[in-house]
Amino acid sequence: MDERVIRINNAAGYVESILDGRKPLVGLVLGSGLGQLAELVEDKVVIPYKDIPFFPVSTAIGHKGNYIAGRLAGKVVIAMQGRFHYYEGYPMEMVTIGIRVMKALGVKYLFVSNAAGSCNPEIGLGDICVIRDHINNLPNPLIGPNLDEFGPRFPDMTCAYDLELQKLAFNKAKELGISLKRGVYFGSTGPTYETPAEVRFYRSIGADLLGMSTIPEVIVARHCGLRVFGVSVATNCANTTNDSVVLNDPQDVIEQADRAAENLARLLNEMIKSL
Numbered sequence: 281m282d283e284r285v286i287r288i289n290n291a292a293g294y295v296e297s298i299l300d301g302r303k304p305l306v307g308l309v310l311g312s313g314l315g316q317l318a319e320l321v322e323d324k325v326v327i328p329y330k331d332i333p334f335f336p337v338s339t340a341i342g343h344k345g346n347y348i349a350g351r352l353a354g355k356v357v358i359a360m361q362g363r364f365h366y367y368e369g370y371p372m373e374m375v376t377i378g379i380r381v382m383k384a385l386g387v388k389y390l391f392v393s394n395a396a397g398s399c400n401p402e403i404g405l406g407d408i409c410v411i412r413d414h415i416n417n418l419p420n421p422l423i424g425p426n427l428d429e430f431g432p433r434f435p436d437m438t439c440a441y442d443l444e445l446q447k448l449a450f451n452k453a454k455e456l457g458i459s460l461k462r463g464v465y466f467g468s469t470g471p472t473y474e475t476p477a478e479v480r481f482y483r484s485i486g487a488d489l490l491g492m493s494t495i496p497e498v499i500v501a502r503h504c505g506l507r508v509f510g511v512s513v514a515t516n517c518a519n520t521t522n523d524s525v526v527l528n529d530p531q532d533v534i535e536q537a538d539r540a541a542e543n544l545a546r547l548l549n550e551m552i553k554s555l
């Protein structure tokens with residue numbers, strides 16, 4: 281058996297033994313500052329990554345390192361409170377292992393959230409944006425021998441972000457009085473923020489939101505057939521000039537993400553209720 285499958289099965293076997301018969305329907309990845317969504321989970325079991333065989337531990341600021349399993353809006357969910365980024369130095373297999381473990385546990389839907397810089401003047405600080413597509417500027421996590429037991433060699437990415445889930449988000453946001461934007465997420469390796477020239481370039485090719493995560497998880501999720509919903513919180517406006525010095529500050533990113541977290545939690549809760 282492929283070594284990667286052995287690692288996934290070992291990790292999934294451990295998590296399954298702790299879940300004790302609970303079968304999660306929805307997987308969530310909670311990005312920077314959004315980890316507090318996990319507080320809404322009821323009958324919670326906390327599984328530290330450090331206890332899971334073959335799992336890395338997250339080192340990024342604002343990221344805890346736990347799976348949280350339990351009930352959200354009446355559904356069994358498993359959330360990653362803290363994710364792995366390529367810039368932390370992990371190989372792509374490890375950046376995405378949490379998603380394949382969720383698949384092995386029976387998850388059907390993946391909800392991913394992140395903090396992102398806006399390069400679209402119509403997306404302002406603290407705005408919640410449904411991801412409608414992405415542009416990948418990170419290494420593809422499916423490079424290497426294909427894991428046929430998870431999915432095909434050449435996965436289609438036309439509707440990577442599920443159209444019905446996007447529609448559901450807008451319907452629920454309207455009912456809840458939450459304003460939602462929509463955008464294309466551009467992912468780079470980081471850990472540097474973009475230069476103004478890069479921001480102008482990415483904007484010119486169709487990016488609205490800039491980040492350093494999410495895309496590897498979404499690619500691996502689509503490879504294994506999970507239905508994906510992605511959402512970004514615009515935590516800073518990316519600089520398009522350097523005529524004056526306005527630096528990106530990671531602390532601002534976390535504060536803005538925290539401010540949006542309550543509305544985002546209400547939205548995800550209502551969406552999950554309808555699945």
Ligand code: HPA
Binds near residue numbers: 515518
């Ligand atoms: N660029 C890249 N990643 C980010 C940003 C940004 O401006 N803000 C939050 N994550």
